[in-house]
Amino acid sequence: MKKIWIIANWKSNKNITEALTWISEVGPHLRPREDIQIVVCPGFTELEEVHKSVLTGNFPIMVGSQDLSPFPPGAYTGEESAQELVGLVQLAILGHSERRLNFAETDEMIAQKVKQADKAGITPLVCVQSTQTPVPDGCRLVAFEPIEAIGSGQPDTPKDAEEVATSLKERYGPDLTVLYGGSVESRNVGSFIKQPDISGVLIGGASLDAREFVKIVKIVYED
Ligand code: PEP
Numbered sequence: 001m002k003k004i005w006i007i008a009n010w011k012s013n014k015n016i017t018e019a020l021t022w023i024s025e026v027g028p029h030l031r032p033r034e035d036i037q038i039v040v041c042p043g044f045t046e047l048e049e050v051h052k053s054v055l056t057g058n059f060p061i062m063v064g065s066q067d068l069s070p071f072p073p074g075a076y077t078g079e080e081s082a083q084e085l086v087g088l089v090q091l092a093i094l095g096h097s098e099r100r101l102n103f104a105e106t107d108e109m110i111a112q113k114v115k116q117a118d119k120a121g122i123t124p125l126v127c128v129q130s131t132q133t134p135v136p137d138g139c140r141l142v143a144f145e146p147i148e149a150i151g152s153g154q155p156d157t158p159k160d161a162e163e164v165a166t167s168l169k170e171r172y173g174p175d176l177t178v179l180y181g182g183s184v185e186s187r188n189v190g191s192f193i194k195q196p197d198i199s200g201v202l203i204g205g206a207s208l209d210a211r212e213f214v215k216i217v218k219i220v221y222e223d
Contacts, residue, residue, distance in 0.1 A: 048088060065089045141177045141179070156182055189216050
């Protein structure tokens with residue numbers, strides 16, 4: 001049985017109050033399931049409060065970050081090292097196309113981030129934009145996110161996403177877990193998770209709305 005990941009990427013959207021409201025609206029609808037992993041990735045400033053409220057509510061939610069530093073702890077002003085995030089997050093989204101585009105992240109920097117995450121015991125989730133994007137050593141969880149599908153309301157077809165997932169697994173090994181991201185919402189999530197080589201979804205816009213996110217989770221529960 002494959003495990004399905006449902007990952008919310010809030011990007012730079014919610015403040016602490018909004019983040020806590022979301023947790024209080026989503027958490028009570030979730031039940032622990034061995035075959036489903038729900039992850040929420042707030043901004044750095046909300047991480048601690050979100051972490052606390054997940055623990056207090058005993059909700060089956062993993063907390064992740066949207067990035068981390070390619071450097072170890074030290075003199076790197078403004079960066080959040082993996083070591084600083086230990087205890088707050090269990091996963092880090094790395095190499096999102098918005099970071100590659102707006103912050104000039106290179107494949108080499110992303111490979112360094114994966115190393116730092118691994119060293120700290122944080123699971124790296126690397127976003128790949130095509131079959132040509134390298135998957136760094138040490139990364140076993142990727143999200144295929146075609147740039148044109150992100151935030152556009154125009155998702156890739158499940159068939160194309162499945163072909164990419166299959167080819168990534170052929171190249172990097174059958175134990176590579178491949179997710180799909182790009183305009184996923186409640187009306188299309190079922191068609192992606194049905195694909196044999198797609199093990200879940202990374203959701204931006206649609207994850208911001210608690211009711212829509214719960215709707216997505218319930219569709220996956222019932223699948
Ligand atoms: C994303 O940012 O990872 C993403 C998939 O965004 P959206 O769901 O809004 O397309």
